[in-house]
Amino acid sequence: MKTLVVVSHPEINNSQTQQFLMQGAKMLDVVWHHVEGLEKIDVNKEQKLLMEADRIIFQFPLYWYAAPAGLKDWEDKVLTRNFIYGDGNDNLMDKEFGIVVTTGMPLKDFQRGGSENITIDQMMAPLRAIADRAKMRVLPVFTIAQFQYLKENQQMQLLIDYQRYLTQKYPNSLKHRQEWFIREFSDRFKNFDETNYSECETILDTFIQQKEDLEQLRSTIDLIKQGEED
Amino acid sequence: MKTLVVVSHPEINNSQTQQFLMQGAKMLDVVWHHVEGLEKIDVNKEQKLLMEADRIIFQFPLYWYAAPAGLKDWEDKVLTRNFIYGDGNDNLMDKEFGIVVTTGMPLKDFQRGGSENITIDQMMAPLRAIADRAKMRVLPVFTIAQFQYLKENQQMQLLIDYQRYLTQKYPNSLKHRQEWFIREFSDRFKNFDETNYSECETILDTFIQQKEDLEQLRSTIDLIKQGEED
Incomplete structure (x- = not known):
């Protein structure tokens, strides 16, 4: 693209x-x-x-x-x-x-x-x-x-x-996000050796997962707040 | 103003x-x-x-x-x-x-x-x-x-x-409209003699009234059209 x-x-x-x-x-x-x-x-x-x-x-x-x-x-x-x-x-x-x-x-x-x-x-x-x-x-x-x-x-x-x-x-789906991170960060990590690289991938997966969890939590909080304001 | x-x-x-x-x-x-x-x-x-x-x-x-x-x-x-x-x-x-x-x-x-x-x-x-x-x-x-x-x-x-x-x-009220027409057109008609002037005023009043009637009719037609389209 x-x-x-x-x-x-x-x-x-x-x-x-x-x-x-x-x-x-x-x-x-x-x-x-x-x-x-x-x-x-x-x-x-x-x-x-x-x-x-x-x-x-x-x-x-x-x-x-x-x-x-x-x-x-x-x-x-x-x-x-x-x-x-x-x-x-x-x-x-x-x-x-x-x-x-x-x-x-x-x-x-x-x-x-x-x-x-x-x-x-x-x-x-x-x-x-x-x-x-x-x-x-x-x-x-x-x-x-x-x-x-x-x-x-x-x-x-x-x-x-x-x-x-x-x-x-x-659209900004989980799949597209993961693809993006893997593509971009693979590039940025390409000077790492193989052990480090797979470690990076794990970190990356965790990072993405945490980000998802955070966004989920934020939405929940927003919903609760909205409820309170109603 | x-x-x-x-x-x-x-x-x-x-x-x-x-x-x-x-x-x-x-x-x-x-x-x-x-x-x-x-x-x-x-x-x-x-x-x-x-x-x-x-x-x-x-x-x-x-x-x-x-x-x-x-x-x-x-x-x-x-x-x-x-x-x-x-x-x-x-x-x-x-x-x-x-x-x-x-x-x-x-x-x-x-x-x-x-x-x-x-x-x-x-x-x-x-x-x-x-x-x-x-x-x-x-x-x-x-x-x-x-x-x-x-x-x-x-x-x-x-x-x-x-x-x-x-x-x-x-706002655009009838009163403000009439005031405006009288002010503006008095100026434009000031070279007319008195008989003509009062005639102009009558024309003006009729003009304003007609304009009101027209606008009313247009609104009615719009409403009818809207009704037809519903």
Whole structure:
């Protein structure tokens, strides 16, 4: 699977979050494409990049409940009507479309009645509508809130979740997760000798199992909490 | 009431719709402010313009389910956090916020299951969220669909509705409508002599009444149609 990450940030070098994500992306076989970094937008070249990808990710910080102007400019120029759906074209049909959005606000602010009074999902509706128009398959949004407050182990967890978002097969089933971990970590562990390698596999299995258990527990807790709030 | 119309269109001179609306706006005492026409964005000057207005309208054609990049760029630069809500600021509090959006697609496309699969209201949620954050009062969106297909009398009707959207007191009650018509048309008729003037007033009253009746009839027809479709 080929993944294209279309990144928009007007000051990407000053963004800790984007630099961190870039390190994560560089460990994988994905195309990192920073739109504000382009000297000029060559529409044909950009459209070719999109057509070569199986999964297209838009990644950006939230500026006034949407992507920065740089991404909108890129959209307005690159996504010509004819390329997306005109004249019976369907150049992006069946490709996957994902969004990685970062925000300095806590997640709880993004709900009706919260201080932002709108959900992330509502804000992303215009982008999703483009994907719908292009007959793409829409992935759930990947939100990173308050990166600066994450502890180191949380950052590591985020890094792996982000990497999975970029390259793990969809939907996010146990099988796809296991396949991803084995593929990615086999690569990373390939300098280990055989004894270590099989040990790593065991660790990996345990890790995945623990992760499953944790997620299960979290869901249960969420359900209990919901019950209490009712 | 002072109205500021923040217009965004990358090729405004080639847009029949925008030229038509500009003529309508010029008949009124409103500030027409074209963001792509600015040599550079002077943040202080723009913020001052906003503060001087009682009603702020964003006006633009729909590009990929949102405003053109030019408006987003203006937003990202002018609407600093500090100006909108930081440090206890509320520079735009209680001002009215409206949106005039134009589209070449028919209105029926903008619904779940329609070819655009999203409503105008859903698309405008990020802009509304800004207004909420600034504690502004949000007006209903004014949508102009397929201007190029309107007949001359429909264009005239649109012109008046648009003018009312820019300067008529909110909410859109019969009283406010009558006040608006009398104020605006008195001005336009001021060169008439007294006999003519009172005649005009009668015509105006009849016109307003007919408009009410028409709207009532249209609602009834819509209800009947809905009933048929159920």
